[in-house]
Amino acid sequence: xxxFFSELKKVVKKEKFVDRYNIVNMSxxxxxxxxxxxxxxxxxxxxxxxxxxxxxxxxxxxMSLAELSETTIKxxxxxxxxxxx
Amino acid sequence: MxxxxxxxxxxxxxxxxxxxxxxKKCHIYDxxxxxxxxxxxxxxxxxxxxIKAEIIKANLTILEERSSGIVFFxxxxxxxxxxxxxxIFCSAFYVFQLRFIExxxxxxxxxxxxxxxxEDNLPTKNKNKLNxxxxxxxxxxxxxxxxxxxxxxxxxxxxxxxxxxxxxxEMVDEYAPIVSQYDGIVREINLIQGTLAVEVGDIIxxxxxxxxxxxxxSEGEILNIQPKAEIxxxxxxxxxxxxxxxxxxxxRTGKVCTNTSVLLFGHEFYSNGVEPEYEKYEQEIKSxxxxxxxxxxxxxxxxxxxxxxxxxxxxxxxMQRQIELARENCLQNIANYEIIKxxxxxxxxxxxxxxxKYVITASIKVVNL
Numbered sequence: 075x076x077x078f079f080s081e082l083k084k085v086v087k088k089e090k091f092v093d094r095y096n097i098v099n100m101s102x103x104x105x106x107x108x109x110x111x112x113x114x115x116x117x118x119x120x121x122x123x124x125x126x127x128x129x130x131x132x133x134x135x136x137m138s139l140a141e142l143s144e145t146t147i148k149x150x151x152x153x154x155x156x157x158x159x
Numbered sequence: 160m161x162x163x164x165x166x167x168x169x170x171x172x173x174x175x176x177x178x179x180x181x182x183k184k185c186h187i188y189d190x191x192x193x194x195x196x197x198x199x200x201x202x203x204x205x206x207x208x209x210i211k212a213e214i215i216k217a218n219l220t221i222l223e224e225r226s227s228g229i230v231f232f233x234x235x236x237x238x239x240x241x242x243x244x245x246x247i248f249c250s251a252f253y254v255f256q257l258r259f260i261e262x263x264x265x266x267x268x269x270x271x272x273x274x275x276x277x278e279d280n281l282p283t284k285n286k287n288k289l290n291x292x293x294x295x296x297x298x299x300x301x302x303x304x305x306x307x308x309x310x311x312x313x314x315x316x317x318x319x320x321x322x323x324x325x326x327x328x329e330m331v332d333e334y335a336p337i338v339s340q341y342d343g344i345v346r347e348i349n350l351i352q353g354t355l356a357v358e359v360g361d362i363i364x365x366x367x368x369x370x371x372x373x374x375x376x377s378e379g380e381i382l383n384i385q386p387k388a389e390i391x392x393x394x395x396x397x398x399x400x401x402x403x404x405x406x407x408x409x410x411r412t413g414k415v416c417t418n419t420s421v422l423l424f425g426h427e428f429y430s431n432g433v434e435p436e437y438e439k440y441e442q443e444i445k446s447x448x449x450x451x452x453x454x455x456x457x458x459x460x461x462x463x464x465x466x467x468x469x470x471x472x473x474x475x476x477x478m479q480r481q482i483e484l485a486r487e488n489c490l491q492n493i494a495n496y497e498i499i500k501x502x503x504x505x506x507x508x509x510x511x512x513x514x515x516k517y518v519i520t521a522s523i524k525v526v527n528l
Contacts, residue, residue: 112179116192139190139200144183 079108095125099156104140105132105149113142121149129159163228164188165207168199171219181213197222204231252454260284261315268323269302276301277319286312294319334372334383337527339363341493343394351528353386363392369525390525393500397518398489400481404511406472411441414466421449422458435464476513478506485517496521 079096095109107123107130114129115122116139121132137151171177174192178200181187188201202210204226214221226235237243260281265273280297283289291310298308298319306324310317336356345361354371357363370386414437420430435442442464449457482504490496501520506513 113175116175116178116190116198117195118192138192140188142178142182142187142190 094127095130097130097156099153102134102153103150105147105153105156107147107149109145110147113147118151123147131155131157131159133157163204163226163230163232164201165204165210165226165231166199166201166224167210167214167221168197168223169214169219170196170198170222171217172196173217174198174219177213177217177219180217181210184213185210199223204228249454256454257315258286259315260286260289260312260317263317263319265319265321267319267321269305269321273298273302273319273321277317281317286315289317334385336368336372337370337386337388337390337525339365339367339369339392339525341365341392341394341523343392343523345369345390346393346522347389347391349389351387351389352384353388355388357390370527387528388525389528391497392523392525393520394493394496394523395518395520396489396492397516398485398487398492399514399516400484400488401515402474402476402481402513404473404476404513406474406511407469408472409439409467409469412466412468416464418462418464420460420462422460423455428457435466437464437466439467439469440464441467478515481513481515482517485515486519489517489519493519493521493523496523498522 095107097108098106100106110123110125110130113121113123115131118136118138119133121137121139123130132149132153133155134149135152135154137149137153139147140150141148172195174196178187178190185202185206190198190200192198207224207226211221211224263274263277263281265271265277276298277294281289282293289312291312294310294317295308298310298321299305302321304323305321307320307322309320311320312318337353342365343363345357345359345363348355348357348359350370352374354374356368356371363369369390370388372386373381373383375381416433416435418431418433421428442462445461445463447459447461449459485504486502489502496519499519499521502518504515504517506515508514
């Protein structure tokens with residue numbers, strides 16, 4: 075079965091790093107994240123979550139978590155900036 | 160709406176940690192942090208109890224919780240024991256009552272009499288135990304004038320088809336005597352066949368036999384024969400008219416109010432509470448079944464109150480008009496007269512009441528050929 079992220083991993087040789095997390099930003103309205111390890115901050119303007127070896131901060135307006143599971147997050151709202159630390 | 164969720168609104172600190180722990184056990188939807196301490200989220204309805212326990216364990220306060228979705232809605236309905244019991248009871252009752260005859264329909268002659276007879280004498284209303292042949296025999300035995308009886312069970316209705324026996328015309332009233340329809344005096348008799356029961360000059364009453372339907376031969380034997388004769392009678396009839404010079408007349412003013420009530424087994428179930436505020440009124444009561452089944456026979460009773468007023472009406476006596484009225488009333492009592500021989504009237508006055516008594520003596524021909 076075709077997997078977009080698996081195909082990308084085959085192209086990029088640094089597989090050690092690409093395994094950590096995946097983020098898909100859909101027109102700045104929906105942000106889908108795979109591979110998070112826990113939420114650090116949750117508010118309407120800023121959402122921060124950890125991944126293996128770092129942290130990602132999402133900034134925007136009227137944001138909420140449409141879905142939250144052990145490894146995935148779906149953020150909806152007006153997404154302005156995504157920063158990996 | 161289709162997917163069922165349980166919605167929570169919680170208050171407390173360190174909610175991120177709570178969500179991190181919770182996300183390891185189940186999916187969380189629509190997490191909306193409105194404030195530093197306020198947050199709302201949804202979980203699948205089956206995790207509701209577990210999540211509630213987790214919230215309490217995390218020292219958070221539940222401000223609001225509600226369920227939504229079709230599964231929850233169905234569970235709510237079927238969880239309501241009253242509704243469930245009513246549904247089961249009604250279904251059981253419905254299935255049970257299907258075994259019985261609900262109503263009787265009679266097609267043909269004597270329908271009211273046969274229906275009444277069956278309602279009183281039907282051996283059982285259980286469809287399985289009902290013997291249609293037996294009922295046909297019962298009806299045949301009870302009603303002699305029937306030539307055809309058919310009984311069938313259609314659904315919950317007992318359908319009875321009957322046809323009355325056709326008697327040839329020559330057998331009907333063949334030897335019936337000629338009977339007078341009036342009070343009067345016999346003036347002329349022209350007997351063709353039969354035996355006379357009256358003579359010229361006899362005073363007769365209504366219903367009295369004029370000609371018998373038999374003859375006696377020379378040996379004294381009675382032979383039945385159709386009576387035929389032409390008999391002329393002088394009959395008299397009375398008619399009267401009344402006039403009141405002063406009379407209290409009650410009439411409707413046009414104001415009306417309606418009271419509607421719903422009854423169940425004779426007890427009032429609902430009423431719109433309208434009571435007449437009129438000093439004097441007339442009422443018309445109309446009752447009808449609200450439903451067409453026998454399970455809950457609701458009856459709607461509509462009572463209309465019409466306001467009335469009573470007035471003293473004075474009128475002048477028009478003697479000619481009153482006499483004509485009395486004559487018309489009198490003539491109605493002697494239809495088919497041949498010649499009016501004599502007519503007169505009397506005027507009787509009592510207080511404000513005037514009565515005209517009209518008497519007509521007429522000649523009537525009774526013909527039976």
